[in-house]
Amino acid sequence: MSGADETDAERDETDAAAGSDADPQADRSPRRKPVVVVVEPETPGNVGTIARAMKNFGLTDLKLVDPPELAEDGEAYGFAGHAREDVLPNADEVTFDEVVANYHTVGTTAITGEDDRSHERYPFKTPAELRASLKTVDAPTAIVFGREGRGLNNDELSRLDEVCSIPADDDYPVLNLGQAATVLLYELRELTVDETQLPDTEVTRAPESDVERFHGFFDEFLDATGQREHVREKNALLMRRLLGRAHPTEREVHSLLGTFRKANAKLEHADHLAAKYDEPVYPKE
Incomplete structure (x- = not known):
């Protein structure tokens, strides 16, 4: 081994020793927030509604698979509220394959399998269960919503890692796309929102x-x-x-x-x- 090699090895050992004494939390980056993906949205207004919900609950990264035209004077921007300033204009157009390849994916569906015979749609998590699950890991995660009328199909769901479904009345469990996104992102707010507009809820009891x-x-x-x-x-x-x-x-x-x-x-x-x-x-x- 040459002297240069010995010097490099000694330097590596010194760096490793220094690292062992360092605070393990010091270099840890903040938790990565999920991105929101909408597959083949048909109605610009729903895209705007989803962007607004993202803005409400601390999310900024919107990705669209084969979206309709989103004109600045159209209903997408009209429905987006303040999200028209950042979330909507910065939305990326991607392919479904790119989402699957780069993210831990959570597909959303209203129609679920009741048992393990439906491998594409079962097992599934409720939004609250999904929040608890994602809280324990830090990974690039994508929440994937499907089309207004048909949602995500079985082939698409089979390529995603997890499935989430919002509990609703059995007679009519299908929510509007914008509503479903708002409910789910609300339930995930503990992972995405640092502070809210609500005052401190701690109560000081009277003497x-x-x-x-x-x-x-x-x-x-x-x-x-x-x-x-x-x-x-x-x-x-x-x-x-x-x-x-x-x-x-x-x-x-x-x-x-x-x-x-x-x-x-x-x-x-x-x-x-x-x-x-x-x-x-x-x-x-």
């Missing part, structure tokens, strides 16, 4: 001291209504269980406190007036 104050006011309210003791006890427990499940916020509890404070004050005032003018109090059971 227990405020919750207990509310229960005290509610007990006073029940007592003022003149219910029998065992009924009051049951209703007080019902309210405690109900509020316990609801995890009310501080603002919500304070609103309830104010409401029942006023209600109790009015009931107390009514009792005072009844006693003063020798009128019957609120009728008791």
Whole structure:
């Protein structure tokens, strides 16, 4: 072995040793998002609808197999919303063979096989099951939609890796192409959308001291209504269980406190007036 060869080998060993100490997450690229493929779409409007759904759920790469003409002043761009600015004009025209050769493919179908005698359409995953499956791997993936009227045929499905079907009423399981794409991409959003427009859904429960104050006011309210003791006890427990499940916020509890404070004050005032003018109090059971 020459000196140059020894130097190269030593360098390789040094690089390998350095790599072993490196953070395994450091060079890991973000998860690749699926591409969406539409095979022989017949209606430009459906292509626009799919592009819009992609934009809604964080996808940008649209591929079309033998598409119709998509004029900028036509219904595809009219249906695409803001996707007319990027998703639709950047769509690639490809062949079915290219998709199969370059991607892990998921074909979509409404008509499925009920058992393993239909190898092309069975087994199949629901969108939720597909999301769980794709979440565990990182691979170039294509979600493949078929034609509006006929979908993907058996020969095409047999060349794809997985099959997905949206659960629908058995009497009419076939969804419009744009609707099917929207439902499926919505279900996959955990894999494609980092943040949504929705606010933080975590709830900060009101302090227990405020919750207990509310229960005290509610007990006073029940007592003022003149219910029998065992009924009051049951209703007080019902309210405690109900509020316990609801995890009310501080603002919500304070609103309830104010409401029942006023209600109790009015009931107390009514009792005072009844006693003063020798009128019957609120009728008791």
